[in-house]
Amino acid sequence: MKEIRIHGRGGQGSVTAAELLAVAAFADGKFSQAFPAFGVERRGAPVQSFTRLNDKPIRLRSQVYQPDYVIVQDPTLIEVVDVAYGIKDTGTIIINSEFNPENFKFDSNAKVMTVDATKIALDIIGRPIVNTVLMGAFSAATKQIKPESIANAVKNRFPGKIGEKNAEAIEKAYSITMEATV
Amino acid sequence: MAILREADKDKMTVVEGSYAVAHAVKVCRPHVISAYPITPQTHIVEELSQFIADGEIPNCAYMNVESEFSALSALVGSAATGARCYSATTSQGLALMHEVLFNFSGLRLPMVMTIVNRALSAPINIWNDQQDSISQRDTGWIQLYAEDIQEASDMIAQAYKISEDKDVLLPAMVCMDGFILSHVYEPLVLLEEDLTNEYLKPYETNYKLDPKNPLSFGAFADPSSYTEFRYLQQQAMDKAINKVEEAADEFKELYGRYYGGVIDTYMTEDADIILCAMGSIIGTLRDVVDNLRSNGKKVGLLKVRAFRPFPAEAIKQAVSNTSVIVALDKNISIGLNEGALLTELKSILYNTNLNMPVIGFSIGHGGRDIPEKTIEDIVQKAENVIKSGISHESEFVDLREDLI
Numbered sequence: 001m002k003e004i005r006i007h008g009r010g011g012q013g014s015v016t017a018a019e020l021l022a023v024a025a026f027a028d029g030k031f032s033q034a035f036p037a038f039g040v041e042r043r044g045a046p047v048q049s050f051t052r053l054n055d056k057p058i059r060l061r062s063q064v065y066q067p068d069y070v071i072v073q074d075p076t077l078i079e080v081v082d083v084a085y086g087i088k089d090t091g092t093i094i095i096n097s098e099f100n101p102e103n104f105k106f107d108s109n110a111k112v113m114t115v116d117a118t119k120i121a122l123d124i125i126g127r128p129i130v131n132t133v134l135m136g137a138f139s140a141a142t143k144q145i146k147p148e149s150i151a152n153a154v155k156n157r158f159p160g161k162i163g164e165k166n167a168e169a170i171e172k173a174y175s176i177t178m179e180a181t182v
Numbered sequence: 183m184a185i186l187r188e189a190d191k192d193k194m195t196v197v198e199g200s201y202a203v204a205h206a207v208k209v210c211r212p213h214v215i216s217a218y219p220i221t222p223q224t225h226i227v228e229e230l231s232q233f234i235a236d237g238e239i240p241n242c243a244y245m246n247v248e249s250e251f252s253a254l255s256a257l258v259g260s261a262a263t264g265a266r267c268y269s270a271t272t273s274q275g276l277a278l279m280h281e282v283l284f285n286f287s288g289l290r291l292p293m294v295m296t297i298v299n300r301a302l303s304a305p306i307n308i309w310n311d312q313q314d315s316i317s318q319r320d321t322g323w324i325q326l327y328a329e330d331i332q333e334a335s336d337m338i339a340q341a342y343k344i345s346e347d348k349d350v351l352l353p354a355m356v357c358m359d360g361f362i363l364s365h366v367y368e369p370l371v372l373l374e375e376d377l378t379n380e381y382l383k384p385y386e387t388n389y390k391l392d393p394k395n396p397l398s399f400g401a402f403a404d405p406s407s408y409t410e411f412r413y414l415q416q417q418a419m420d421k422a423i424n425k426v427e428e429a430a431d432e433f434k435e436l437y438g439r440y441y442g443g444v445i446d447t448y449m450t451e452d453a454d455i456i457l458c459a460m461g462s463i464i465g466t467l468r469d470v471v472d473n474l475r476s477n478g479k480k481v482g483l484l485k486v487r488a489f490r491p492f493p494a495e496a497i498k499q500a501v502s503n504t505s506v507i508v509a510l511d512k513n514i515s516i517g518l519n520e521g522a523l524l525t526e527l528k529s530i531l532y533n534t535n536l537n538m539p540v541i542g543f544s545i546g547h548g549g550r551d552i553p554e555k556t557i558e559d560i561v562q563k564a565e566n567v568i569k570s571g572i573s574h575e576s577e578f579v580d581l582r583e584d585l586i
Contacts (some may be wrong), residue, residue, distance in 0.1 A: 014186070019198075019367045020365075021366045022196050022368070023196045023367070026194070026195075026196045026369050029367060031368075032196060032368065032369065033367070033368045034364060034366065034367040034368075035361070035362070035365060035366045036361075036365060038309075041502050057369075058368065058465075059330075059466065059468045060465060060466050060469050060554070061359075061362055061462045061463065061465045061466045061552070062466055062551055062553045062554060063550055063551045063553070065553065084320075110554035
């Protein structure tokens, strides 16, 4: 089983991203489960959401304590939340940042990757909404979910032009991250 | 957990638990829905009001009310006309319905209500435990508990079948853990409309409010007859035991999915230790049982699906060869220091030849997470009971000493 934790701020679509990863993974033939860190958070406050992926039905209902992957939507969260908490040494932390991974130091051997999701979102979608962009980067960085499955999940959730733009941004983030991983 | 799920994979879709339940309600063809929104139940009633606004539930009225008390009161009148009724609530909302719950069951009216289990105030807490439904134990309602969203939605159809059975005629709560199930996205088969048309026939009764054939409901019952009304309610609950089993068997036959009848067992046959619980914790327990079994520990799981009627005979049979029973309760009777399952398990085993120790743990209050490690520690304590007897019959787990 693979476990994903998404850090964001209220309003950034962290819960939606977790759900869409679950939808996309299931389309790929995996079993999946997505849930929010059930809080009373407001817009702008730190929030978390989780996705589990497995080859067989998922029965576990506890929170995620040792994620394989962490996605950070807002790098300023790193100052207030221990985003690397519990991550496996074999894991990967994907951060929305214009800076190189070397700029981020965590008390963990997990791999750190960065993608300038805000720039991609502004260029293609026209708004700094990065949740779908980071899903594209996740696909490239982890190979856990096919990029087209993610794009389809996003297009189904947001039909029309918005979905098309998001799919384009996912593709862009995927190809940029693929180049960075070779 | 549902059997035959792998075979269903091509029929599955990934949706939120609340949507799955709302969809199941839709295909059960209710006539009247009345509910008052309250976290974490809101998504269910939002979806249902959307379905009705979109004309997707023909011949169904959504009655807006100003409180949970009014919601259930409105449904008393609706159900008395022979309408199929639905509501959903949680926590304080269910507490506010308390008085009307007795009216519903006493009038012998069927309906189904989803309880999205949540803790009670004070202190205010919107997260999951099962204190709300357990506190309505003696209201004469059937109470069923679901382990995942497939079961929480399929159980709606089963609950209508049981509730509307002429030998039963009692309202039913389908309980699902708040947030853990109501807000989770996972794959399931949305309750099939065509199969449900076959499984759940229209509700027909000779006893209904009808101007052409006037009847009185809820008339005065003085001491010369009140006792018999109570006795007949108890008889109906007794009959509901078999009806729960039949509803599950018929569902399996038609839909190919099965979660147990009044109980479900997992690896109990040769178990030294049997963990007994209700609701979404069952999924985690299945994983823990598998892990412990691979380490040679003989642990089994007893899932209680029906808390009312309480499945005494089925449980006695399931535990007859075990060394210790462990009740895991997301509720507590303050002043007795016992959760409801612990109390009921001890009570059904007394006056029998079964005298294995029963211990209980208060767990998951107000949304406190239940990691696998917590369950493994509990199993360790159960092993100590086998070796050296009971030291604590009932205790809280994972207490934060720094806050006490």
